Each structure stands twice: as C-alpha cells, then as structure tokens.
Amino acid sequence: MVIGDIIRVEDASTYVAKIPPDAKKERIGSFIKIQKDDGLIVGVIKNITNSIREDLIPYISSELQPKYAPFNEDFRNSYYFIHGLGTIRNGIVEYNIDSPPDVRDNVEILNPEELKFFHTIDGKQSIAYFHSNSEALPQNVLIAMIDQVDEKCPECKAMSKLVRKYIRRDL
Amino acid sequence: MIGIVNNSDEDGFTFISQERLPAGMFACYHEADRKILCRVKNAEPLKQYPQEFLMDMELSPDDVCAFYGFDPQDFKYYSYSASVVGYFDDAMGEFINPRTNPASGVKIHRAGEDVLKDISKVKPGDSGSAFIGNVLGEKTGIALSVRDIVSQHVSVIASTGAGKSYTVGVLVEELLRPYNMAPVLIFDPHGEYSSLGDISNTAEFVTTSYRPKVRTVKPKDIKIRINDLLVGDFISIMDDGTMSDKMKMLFRTAYHGLKNDKKKQFTRNELKLRIESLRDSNNESTIDGINWRFGKLNAAIFDDFQTIPLADYFKVGQLTIMDVSGIEEGFQQLIASVMLRRLFDAREGTENNRYYEMHIDKFLPYPVFVIIEEAHRFAPQSGEAKSKSILKTILSEGRKFGIGVCLVSQRPSKLDADSLSQCMTQITMRIINPTDQQQIAQSIESASRELISELPSLAKGQAIISGVAINTPALVKIRKRLTSDTKGRSKDAPALWAAQRKYEDKHRAPEVKADEDMDVGV
Numbered sequence: 033m034v035i036g037d038i039i040r041v042e043d044a045s046t047y048v049a050k051i052p053p054d055a056k057k058e059r060i061g062s063f064i065k066i067q068k069d070d071g072l073i074v075g076v077i078k079n080i081t082n083s084i085r086e087d088l089i090p091y092i093s094s095e096l097q098p099k100y101a102p103f104n105e106d107f108r109n110s111y112y113f114i115h116g117l118g119t120i121r122n123g124i125v126e127y128n129i130d131s132p133p134d135v136r137d138n139v140e141i142l143n144p145e146e147l148k149f150f151h152t153i154d155g156k157q158s159i160a161y162f163h164s165n166s167e168a169l170p171q172n173v174l175i176a177m178i179d180q181v182d183e184k185c186p187e188c189k190a191m192s193k194l195v196r197k198y199i200r201r202d203l
Numbered sequence: 204m205i206g207i208v209n210n211s212d213e214d215g216f217t218f219i220s221q222e223r224l225p226a227g228m229f230a231c232y233h234e235a236d237r238k239i240l241c242r243v244k245n246a247e248p249l250k251q252y253p254q255e256f257l258m259d260m261e262l263s264p265d266d267v268c269a270f271y272g273f274d275p276q277d278f279k280y281y282s283y284s285a286s287v288v289g290y291f292d293d294a295m296g297e298f299i300n301p302r303t304n305p306a307s308g309v310k311i312h313r314a315g316e317d318v319l320k321d322i323s324k325v326k327p328g329d330s331g332s333a334f335i336g337n338v339l340g341e342k343t344g345i346a347l348s349v350r351d352i353v354s355q356h357v358s359v360i361a362s363t364g365a366g367k368s369y370t371v372g373v374l375v376e377e378l379l380r381p382y383n384m385a386p387v388l389i390f391d392p393h394g395e396y397s398s399l400g401d402i403s404n405t406a407e408f409v410t411t412s413y414r415p416k417v418r419t420v421k422p423k424d425i426k427i428r429i430n431d432l433l434v435g436d437f438i439s440i441m442d443d444g445t446m447s448d449k450m451k452m453l454f455r456t457a458y459h460g461l462k463n464d465k466k467k468q469f470t471r472n473e474l475k476l477r478i479e480s481l482r483d484s485n486n487e488s489t490i491d492g493i494n495w496r497f498g499k500l501n502a503a504i505f506d507d508f509q510t511i512p513l514a515d516y517f518k519v520g521q522l523t524i525m526d527v528s529g530i531e532e533g534f535q536q537l538i539a540s541v542m543l544r545r546l547f548d549a550r551e552g553t554e555n556n557r558y559y560e561m562h563i564d565k566f567l568p569y570p571v572f573v574i575i576e577e578a579h580r581f582a583p584q585s586g587e588a589k590s591k592s593i594l595k596t597i598l599s600e601g602r603k604f605g606i607g608v609c610l611v612s613q614r615p616s617k618l619d620a621d622s623l624s625q626c627m628t629q630i631t632m633r634i635i636n637p638t639d640q641q642q643i644a645q646s647i648e649s650a651s652r653e654l655i656s657e658l659p660s661l662a663k664g665q666a667i668i669s670g671v672a673i674n675t676p677a678l679v680k681i682r683k684r685l686t687s688d689t690k691g692r693s694k695d696a697p698a699l700w701a702a703q704r705k706y707e708d709k710h711r712a713p714e715v716k717a718d719e720d721m722d723v724g725v
Contacts, residue, residue, distance in 0.1 A: 127272075156269075163272030190259055191270045198255040198271070 036112050036139040038066065044132045045116035045168075047075070049139045057110060061176020063142040063150070064114060066133040071121030073133055074142060074150050078173055079113040114139065115169060117161045118150065125150055127161035147184045157181075157188035159195065166199075174199050205230060206283065206311040211304035215241075215286035218311045219249060221279050225340060227654055227667075227678040229314035229322075230285065232305045238318050239301060240288040240675070241311075249280040285311075288675050291321035298675050319343035322677050324351070333377035335370075335630070339665060339678040347374075347672040349383055352628050353570050353607030355671050356598055358578075360615045360643060361632030366664045368395055370630055370681050371574060371611055375399055375522060378572060379408055379415040384520040389574040390539055390581075394528035401686040402522060408685075416521040422529050428510035429500065430468050431541045434458045439589060440537070441496035449489050450496075453481055470507035471500055504534055511542045513549050514564050517571045532580060539581050539590040546571065547597055550604040570605030573597075578610035579617040591619065598625035616642040628670035633661040654678065 035058050036049035047066075051057060058064075058077055066073040118127040142150065151157055159181055162174065169177075175196060182192045206220030224230070228243045256267040265275035287305075289298035298321070305311075319338050320326075323346040327334035332346035347357075359374070361367035371389075378385035379402050389396050400417045402408050408415050434455050438446065441454075457477040461469050475497060482490045516523040525542070527535045549567040552558040558565040575581055581590040597606050598621075610626055612618045616638040624646040634640050635658075644655050654667045654676055661667070661678075669676035 158270055158272075160270070160272035188270065190262055191267050194255045194259055194262070194267050195271050197258070198253045201255065 034138045034140055035064065038114075038133050038135050038137045038139065039111070041132045041135065044129045045075070047114045047116065047133060049112040049114055051080075051110045051112060058112070058141060059176065061173045061180070063117075063147055063177070063180060064112075064139050065142045065146060066137050066139055068131075068133065068137070071119055072146070073116055073129060074118050074120060074146075075114045075116040076169070076173060076177055077112050078115040078169060080110055081113065082110050112139065115165065115173075117165060120146070120150060125153060127164070144184050147180065151181055151185055151188075157185050157191070159188075159192070162195065162199075171199060204310045205313050208232070208305045208307050208309040208311060209282065210307055215244065215284055216304040217282050217284050219280055219282055220311070221281070223281070224283060225678075227657055228340065229288075229319060229338065229677070230311050231314040231318050232309050232311050234290075234301065234305065234309075237290040238314075239290050239305070240298060240314055240318050240321075241285045241305075242288055242675075244284045244286060246281045246283050248278065249282045250277050252278055291318070291674070296324070296674075314341075316341075316343050322674050324348040324672065324674055328382065330382045332382070333374060333672075334682065335373055335377065335668065336666070336679040336681040339680050344682075345668065345673065345677060345679050347377075347628065347668070349378065349385070349672075351670075351672040352609070353385070353572050353605070354602045355627035356601070356608045356610070356625055357628040357630065357670070357672065358615075358623060358626035358646075359609060359611045359630045359632075360634065360639075361613060361666075362634055362636070362639075363613050364663065365633035365661070366666075366681060367611060367613060367632060368576075369664065369684060370632065370666060371576070371609065372396070372399060372684050372686065373681055374609065374630075375574070376402065376408070376685050379520065379522055381408065381410045381413045384413065384415070386517040386519050386521055386569065386571045387574065388516055388523045388525060388542075388571070390525050390527065390542075390576060392527050392535055392577045392580065394526045395576075396524045397526070398687050399522060399524065405685055413520060416518065417524070418516070418521060419524045419526055420516075421526055423503075425504065425511070425525065425527065425530070425538055426506040426509035427504055427534075427538060427541050429471050429474065429505055429507055431510055431545065432537075436537060436540070436589065437500075439533075440499050441493075443496075446496060447489070447492070449486070450493050453486060453489055454478065454493055457481055471497075471505070472507075502534075504530065504538070510564075511538070511545060512564060513542075513545055513567060516542075517546070517567060519569060533589070536581055536589040539575070540593055543573070543590060543593045543597055546573070546606060547593060547601070547604070550601075550606050554604050570607065572607040572609065574609040574611060576611045578612040578622070579614050582610070582619040582622040584617050584619050591622075595619065595622055595625075598622050615639045615646075618642075620646065626670075628668070628672040630666050630668050631658065632666045633663070634658045 035055065036051045038047050039050045040048040057080055060077050060079060062077045064075050064077060116129045118125060119129060151159060153160065166174065178192050178196050182189055205222050205224065206218040209217045209219050224243050224246065226243060226245060229240060230243055231238045231240050252264045252268065256264045268275045268278065287300055289300040292299045319341060320343055322338065325332040325346050325348050327344040327346040331349045333349050334344055334346045337344055359367055359371055375387055377383065378387050397419055400419060402415050403417050437458065438451055438454065457474065461474055461477045478490060478493055527538055549558065549565045552565055553567050560566050581588055582594045583591065598608055601608060610618065610622060615623060620642065631643055634643060640655060640658055657667065664681045666679050666681055667676060668679050
C-alpha cells in the first residue's frame with residue numbers, strides 16, 4: 033500500500049514524502065520501502081510534519097504564490113520525513129544507500145518478511161545500521177524501530193533488550 | 204611490531220596495540236638507526252564495551268556489538284602508556300635517554316635479546332657477574348655487577364613467602380661460583396641457610412682448581428670475647444634498668460683503667476678485680492651492685508679468649524653461615540655488632556696499612572660480603588639495637604674498605620631508612636603492606652618508582668631489580684636455585700599432620716581393654 037510519494041530528496045538518505053489527502057498516517061519509526069528497478073530502498077519515518085505554512089498563503093500575492101508556496105494546492109496534506117537506511121538488491125542487504133530515490137517514487141510500508149530479511153546479514157539477526165545512524169535519528173525513533181524488530185524477529189529479543197537499554201542511556 | 208605510537212606528553216608516550224602486554228615489559232622503537240628501549244607502564248582498553256552490552260551473561264558482548272553495528276575488533280585494542288629508557292651507549296656503558304618521545308605513528312616493537320642484553324652491566328657467566336634470573340617473560344638473562352653490589356650494598360625486600368631467602372640463596376650461589384669466589388658470610392637468625400652447604404658438592408661450583416667451602420657455625424660455637432666488648436656493651440648487658448649512674452661511672456673507671464694498661468687483652472676476672480680495686484668505704488654497696496650484675500657476663504656466649512675468628516670466617520671462595528638461631532635477640536645484636544666492628548676494623552686497618560700479615564685475625568686483604576637476614580632487627584627504624592651504629596657506619600663507609608652488605612628484610616618500614624637508602628641495588632619482591640611500599644618508594648631511584656605499583660601483584664620468585672648493579676630497573680624472574688631450598692619453604696601443615704598421625708597410629712601400643720567379665724561395677 034502506497035503511503036506517500038517522494039517530493040524532495042535532500043541527500044542520499046534524507047527525503048520528504050507527501051502523504052495523500054485523507055490517508056491514514058503511519059507512525060513515526062515505521063519501516064518503509066521505496067521500490068526501484070533494481071531493488072528496494074529501505075528507510076524509516078523519522079518525523080511527520082505540516083511544515084508548509086498554508087495559513088500564510090492568502091497573504092502572498094497571486095504571482096508570487098508559485099515561488100513561495102509550491103505545495104499550496106494541498107493545504108491539508110502532511111509530509112513524512114524519511115531517513116534512508118539501506119537497500120535490498122538481488123537478495124543482498126546493504127546498510128548504505130548509494131543511489132537515492134527519485135521525486136514521485138512511491139513510499140510503501142515494509143512488509144514483515146521484508147523487514148525480517150532486511151535485518152538478517154549472513155544468516156544472523158542484525159541492526160548494524162543503528163550505530164551509523166544513531167546520530168541522525170532521535171531516540172524515540174530508534175526505540176520504535178527496535179520495538180518493531182523485536183516483534184518481527186523474536187529470536188533477537190535478548191540482544192535488542194540490551195540495545196534498548198543502551199539507547200535509552202546513551203543517546 | 205606490537206603497536207603504533209598515538210601521542211606523547213611530559214610523562215612519556217602512549218601507543219596502541221592489540222596485544223596484551225604486561226606492565227614493566229620492555230619494548231623498543233627505531234630512531235636514527237638506533238633502537239630506543241622503553242618500558243610499558245599501564246594499559247587500558249582503547250574502547251570499552253557499552254556497559255549494557257555486558258548485562259546478559261548468556262550473550263557474548265562481541266555478538267551484541269556486531270548486532271548493533273560496532274566492530275567487535277575495535278574493543279580488542281589497548282592504549283599503553285610507556286616511558287623511554289634510552290639507547291645503549293657502548294662507550295658510556297649505560298642507557299642514554301634521547302630526551303624526546305617517539306612521534307605519533309612510530310612503530311613499537313618487542314624488545315629483542317639484542318636490546319635486552321644491555322640491561323645487565325655484565326654478561327651472565329663472566330667474572331664479576333651474578334646471574335640472578337631472566338627478564339620477566341623473556342629469555343634474556345639478567346646479571347648483577349658483583350663489583351657494584353659489594354661496593355655499594357644491596358637490599359632484598361619481600362613479604363614472607365615471596366621468595367626472599369630463595370633469592371638470597373641464588374645471590375650466594377653466584378658469589379661462590381668459580382668466576383667470583385667471594386668470601387661471604389650470612390648472619391642467619393633462623394638457621395635457614397644450611398641447605399647452601401650443597402654448594403661444595405654441586406658440579407656447577409666446582410672446577411679442577413676450585414671447590415667452594417661452606418662453613419656453618421652453630422650457635423654453641425659462637426663466642427663473644429670479653430675484650431671485644433665496648434664499655435657501652437657491658438653496661439647494656441648488665442643494666443636491666445636498675446643500674447645507677449654511680450655504678451655506671453665506677454664501671455667505666457674500671458674498664459678504661461684496664462684498657463689503658465699496657466696489657467691489651469683482659470679477662471672477666473681481671474675486670475672484676477679492677478672493679479674490686481675501686482672499693483672504699485663510700486661505695487661498698489655500689490661495688491656490690493656492679494658485682495651482682497656482672498654475673499650476667501657468665502652467660503655461655505661470653506668467653507675470655509675465644510672470639511669470632513675473622514680470618515677463618517672470611518676466606519676467598521668460602522661461605523660462612525653464622526647460625527644464631529635460638530640465641531636471644533639482644534645477644535644476636537651483640538654478636539652482629541662485635542663481628543661487624545671487628546670486620547670494619549680489620550678491613551679499615553688493612554687498607555690503611557695498620558695491619559699486616561703478622562696481625563693474625565686482623566689482616567684481611569680482600570673485600571668481603573656480609574648478608575644480614577632479618578635486617579630490621581639489627582638496624583631498626585625506631586628504637587635502638589646494639590648493632591645499628593656499626594651497621595650504619597659500614598653501609599656509609601664500607602665502600603672505601605670493601606665491605607659489601609646485603610640487608611634482607613620482610614618489613615622495610617621497620618628497617619632504618621638511612622640504612623635502606625644506602626643499599627644502592629635493590630631486589631624487591633612481592634610487598635603488600637602499603638607502609639612498606641611507601642618506604643621502598645622513598646629509598647629507590649625514581650625510574651623504579653613506576654614499577655612500585657607492581658609490587659603487590661608480583662608472583663613468587665618475581666622481583667623488581669633496580670640500582671647501580673644493573674643498567675635500568677627490570678622485572679625479573681629469579682632463576683632456579685642450583686642447591687636445594689627445603690629449609691626456606693613454607694611447611695605443608697596438613698600433609699605433616701597426616702604423616703604424624705600415621706606415625707602415631709603405627710607406633711601406638713595396643714590399648715588394654717577391660718575384661719568384660721571383670722567389669723562388674725561397684
């Protein structure tokens with residue numbers, strides 16, 4: 033199910049997706065995927081915002097509105113801030129992104145099998161991208177992510193319990 | 204290569220390594236075609252596991268690290284602090300500190316035999332060497348310079364059971380080797396060195412032209428000649444706290460009167476007669492009091508003629524063990540005092556051409572080495588001992604006259620600090636008591652202080668050797684003794700009890716049981 037489409041790509045792992053009007057908003061920390069020709073980009077919803085100041089639009093002259101309010105047609109829409117975590121290409125999981133998504137790419141929720149697959153490296157459960165992304169992601173997002181991993185990969189509960197404690201103390 | 208220099212400051216430098224290196228270990232780096240010796244001080248992990256990752260005993264921290272995205276190998280590195288010892292200058296015969304620290308990125312290597320051999324001033328096995336052991340964890344032998352330990356004294360300090368007597372035994376063995384042939388005397392308050400008697404019959408000590416002699420002097424054979432006592436000795440023997448000033452004055456008058464006579468030797472009877480000669484109507488009771496106390500000089504240890512025969516005790520290639528076990532501590536101090544006084548007089552007189560071959564028992568034309576066990580009894584830090592004064596004199600002036608002293612003690616804090624600091628070579632073994640550690644720290648050179656923290660963790664037979672007889676302080680594993688050491692070993696009490704019980708069971712007379720028929724009661 034498509035939960036939004038990319039409207040801005042700031043760098044290889046920072047994107048903004050527009051949430052369709054009246055769509056149910058997914059929770060912060062949910063894993064998402066962006067389908068590409070050669071595989072998937074896996075990311076996480078870092079934040080949800082209404083950052084476009086629609087209430088100011090009536091005060092902007094009509095000729096300047098296209099410049100300052102490019103999204104002025106959908107005042108009620110919200111936006112996902114997405115943080116890219118890695119890719120799944122040809123059945124291989126990589127915890128880095130060398131090619132960001134394109135504008136208008138669809139954003140979907142990562143299904144449980146894909147989530148489990150993304151968290152398996154060399155046959156072992158892994159959240160190894162946590163360390164490299166721990167500064168870019170706030171604590172509540174990381175905790176939400178580990179909760180989902182726990183739920184879908186119960187075999188790594190013991191380790192994720194320790195990681196959760198570490199995140200709560202240190203980050 | 205074992206590591207790479209990280210940074211440096213005024214205290215030394217740090218390097219990173221994946222190897223576990225013990226504190227005190229030697230390492231080296233290359234600088235301008237020279238190998239610079241350095242000493243590892245402390246180690247700490249470069250990066251520590253998050254404490255949360257250690258909270259599940261079922262999980263390996265490495266697995267949790269890998270799960271989270273840490274490289275477990277990052278936790279296998281250590282940051283070592285180290286200090287520069289220097290490069291060995293053949294011309295100077297010592298390590299010269301380059302006064303610079305290695306630059307960041309310089310490679311650190313394990314110090315090899317070619318560098319470690321320079322720690323010893325002399326080559327093991329050469330004349331004037333005492334091969335005491337090996338650099339801890341290495342094969343390189345450490346030899347002390349006998350010349351330096353004899354001229355500038357040595358201390359052996361260790362807690363009980365750390366291998367103190369064993370180490371002294373090794374030192375004695377080396378001194379008695381064919382390449383040294385030293386005249387050595389052990390003042391042995393516990394009678395624990397008799398096992399060194401094997402030296403005479405052990406192949407390593409014997410050549411076609413040399414066989415060391417071991418002479419054990421039993422307590423009953425040790426005599427103090429009355430004439431060798433000073434007036435202060437007499438008074439200290441007689442005075443139990445009740446000797447009046449008048450008594451002391453009269454005794455001194457009698458003693459000096461006798462000494463000033465042309466006759467140099469005197470007997471107890473002559474001294475007593477001299478005291479009697481001072482009797483008049485005003486001092487009747489005082490003279491009686493002196494005479495009564497004079498009875499203490501009739502103890503078996505005192506003799507009118509027999510003395511400590513220096514020439515017999517100090518012979519080249521001879522070990523003399525003065526077994527003073529069982530002798531009252533005050534008398535032990537007196538024996539040590541008289542022996543050391545006579546020794547000092549003999550060596551000083553011989554060196555200054557006052558004594559010649561005709562002066563039997565006073566002419567001693569070679570340096571000697573004296574080992575004082577339980578040295579804190581003979582030169583205590585607090586309180587007096589009859590031997591303290593002469594021991595301090597020898598320690599401060601003995602160098603000029605060739606009297607080397609080895610102070611052996613398990614309580615350095617109870618040993619006179621001045622005396623300890625005169626021992627310019629230190630063999631220090633496991634010491635746990637902080638006061639004792641502090642005393643040691645005060646008496647040794649600054650370079651060795653880095654190693655003081657290692658004292659409590661030293662294993663039996665491991666020692667820190669520092670001072671003039673070695674080029675740089677080193678942690679040493681004392682070598683195996685060539686003679687047996689059964690006397691100094693701790694007793695295996697449970698085994699001995701079991702053996703005793705077995706013996707008693709075997710030799711017990713059968714119990715006489717009462718005849719049941721006879722046991723009719725009353």
